[in-house]
Amino acid sequence: MADDVPDHLLLRGPSMTVRTPVPGDATALYRLASDPLVTQWFSWGPYQETAEARAYLDRLPEQRALATQLDLIQVHRDLGPVGITGLSEFAFRDRRAMVGSWLGRGAWGSGANTESKALMAYLSFELLGLHRLGAYANPRNGRSVRALEKVGFVREGLLRGWHRHAGEQLDVYVYGMLRPDWEHGPLGAVPVEVEGAVPPAFLRRLQATAA
Ligand SMILES: CC(C)(COP(=O)(O)OP(=O)(O)OC[C@H]1O[C@@H](n2cnc3c(N)ncnc32)[C@H](O)[C@@H]1OP(=O)(O)O)[C@@H](O)C(=O)NCCC(=O)NCCS
Numbered sequence: 375m376a377d378d379v380p381d382h383l384l385l386r387g388p389s390m391t392v393r394t395p396v397p398g399d400a401t402a403l404y405r406l407a408s409d410p411l412v413t414q415w416f417s418w419g420p421y422q423e424t425a426e427a428r429a430y431l432d433r434l435p436e437q438r439a440l441a442t443q444l445d446l447i448q449v450h451r452d453l454g455p456v457g458i459t460g461l462s463e464f465a466f467r468d469r470r471a472m473v474g475s476w477l478g479r480g481a482w483g484s485g486a487n488t489e490s491k492a493l494m495a496y497l498s499f500e501l502l503g504l505h506r507l508g509a510y511a512n513p514r515n516g517r518s519v520r521a522l523e524k525v526g527f528v529r530e531g532l533l534r535g536w537h538r539h540a541g542e543q544l545d546v547y548v549y550g551m552l553r554p555d556w557e558h559g560p561l562g563a564v565p566v567e568v569e570g571a572v573p574p575a576f577l578r579r580l581q582a583t584a585a
Pocket residue numbers: 411412413415474475476477478481482483484485486487488510511512515516517518520521524
């Protein structure tokens with residue numbers, strides 16, 4: 375990064391860490407996302423070779439420098455790297471962004487997703503000062519729907535033909551969590567430690583629209 379700030383951010387909860395990915399994470403990401411069940415709702419994957427994970431990782435520093443996307447790797451205390459979670463679709467003036475996540479199948483149902491969502495909510499509301507965190511889920515993706523609703527995301531509607539996947543135009547539910555929902559909900563109760571710094575481009579964009 376051009377700024378004199380290390381390009382490293384880490385948030386730690388009781389059993390999960392989310393941190394800035396590094397090139398050495400490629401092998402683990404390839405292994406996790408070469409499973410077609412993991413990527414079945416995505417516009418990418420499953421990975422066929424490690425080079426695809428490496429190419430994904432190579433794109434991230436520019437996304438941080440341009441403040442377009444903030445993807446972090448999810449690392450479980452015992453299982454090691456388990457997936458990716460990230461913020462995208464930033465609307466800085468309106469203090470909002472969307473969160474999206476995937477986990478390798480071995481971490482499904484482990485509580486990793488709930489804790490990582492707590493870390494991403496802390497990043498969004500506390501470190502970035504956002505007022506709204508949104509999420510999408512395909513109505514047929516029962517795990518994702520339930521995983522969002524049980525941690526306090528509110529289903530606000532159905533976006534018709536929102537997402538193009540395998541030649542089909544798919545509907546998605548849109549979810550929202552506002553700052554008070556977070557503060558009074560289960561995610562706000564998770565203790566969080568922070569190391570490193572939020573990429574400065576995000577803070578600059580927020581300051582530029584402070585009102
Ligand atoms: C979505 C994802 C991150 C959620 O993580 P997870 O660890 O599976 O989520 P959790 O186990 O905390 O919650 C899933 C819930 O759905 C329930 N569930 C499982 N299958 C279900 C189904 N077919 N229909 C409804 N609910 C279902 C589980 O019982 C669980 O609820 P419970 O804790 O009350 O028992 C993970 O499943 C994943 O990475 N999936 C593949 C990628 C993906 O689809 N990402 C989301 C894109 S929008």
